[in-house]
Amino acid sequence: MLARRHLLAATAVLAAPAVARAQGWPERPIRLVVPFAAGGGTDVLARILANGLSEKLGRQVLVENRTGAGGNLAMENVIRAPADGYSLLMGTNGAIAVNRHLYRGMGFDPLRDLMPITLAFRIEHLLVVSDAVPARSVAELVALAKAQPGVLTFGSGGAGSMIHLAGELFKFRTGIDIVHVPYRGGGPAMNDLVAGNISMMFDSLPSAEPQVKGGRIRALALCGTQRHALMPDLPTMTEAGVPNYAAASTGGLFAPLGTPAPVVARLGAAVRELVENEAFRTQLGRSGGDAVATSPEELGSLMAQESAVWEVVVREANISTN
CATH class of the missing domain: 3.40.190.150 (Bordetella uptake gene, domain 1)
Known part of the structure; x- marks a missing residue:
């Protein structure tokens, strides 16, 4: 018991300077x-x-x-x-x-x-498609992908990026086969989406919103769990028929x-x-x-x-x- 009291006392002594410094924090940048x-x-x-x-x-x-x-x-x-x-x-x-x-x-x-x-x-993400893709909803996109496995493509800012993983999660949750096309950054990927060189992206809302409102690409669903004030009429993935999806x-x-x-x-x-x-x-x-x-x-x-x-x-x- 005596040894334990000594140990607790020693611990308190060692911790005291750190606590004192924390109480005066911050003292510098x-x-x-x-x-x-x-x-x-x-x-x-x-x-x-x-x-x-x-x-x-x-x-x-x-x-x-x-x-x-x-x-x-x-x-x-x-x-x-x-x-x-x-x-x-x-x-x-x-x-x-x-x-x-x-x-x-x-x-x-x-x-x-x-x-x-x-x-x-x-930062919310959303699923956007090229005007060359005829699908007008997530359900239509999934049906199109299942009818043409390995034909539709999705771009990202690079392997392992969040917009890449969002696409892989979409594949996983819907059971479709779409091909990942990595770029050196989201900007070049978006340029190719607008040009119709890739089928879709799971881009961030701030990046994609101007292109959507400009009519250059179409938004099908938000990747979050609730609707967003910037696009209040756009459904979430869950509302669009893809359960357990959030990116x-x-x-x-x-x-x-x-x-x-x-x-x-x-x-x-x-x-x-x-x-x-x-x-x-x-x-x-x-x-x-x-x-x-x-x-x-x-x-x-x-x-x-x-x-x-x-x-x-x-x-x-x-x-x-x-």
Whole structure:
């Protein structure tokens, strides 16, 4: 009993400085590591979030772009950083929940080695088809694909990207045979869709919406679980007859494992305050993101659920980046 009391006392002594530092946090600028290049969709949304957090926290939140290996370099950088609240990750579901199934020998596990803080935004996706495709609904598209297996194609921004996985999930849920055509980015894929060189895409709503409203391509369904204000008349996949289908891109804040609880709580509270602010929601929405906040437990559970879904899709589609 005496030894146990000594151990508890020693633990409390060691923890005390960390708690004290957390209570004074932040005392210097914070870096927010973004896994993708400057100017991309995730980067733009991350910078809006960083500006908002800078105001809420009273210290500058600086975006640091670390590209490479589909987000793995950025994740590893934050995982190896001191757990003091000054290194954060803008973690997408593609990096956190999918990469662990795409890359062998990563040397770390995002679900195990990163501390979830809160979701910050969601980017919805939708199924769009070329005007050359006669289908006017998801049911008609599925029937067409079953009548012509291996003929219809879908483009993406590259193997393992979320718009690729959304197409593979569609194949998996409907039992159809459509051919994946990878591009070096979503922009070239969309150009070929408009030109009629590919049949369909499962693109992000911000990217596809101008082309849909311009009449250059047709939208058949949203890939999320509920309708969206930008296209309120467009049905979800479930409403269109494809059950258990959900594919969206999300971005959330993650920190090194062991980051003090007071820091995590303050960051979560700051994001919730931003999400409740109409001006912030509007600014984020104009750049393609829907503002949303969660608890750390909810974010961790969401990533675990997505990981389980995409593990099956990656395995069934035999997708590998190695």
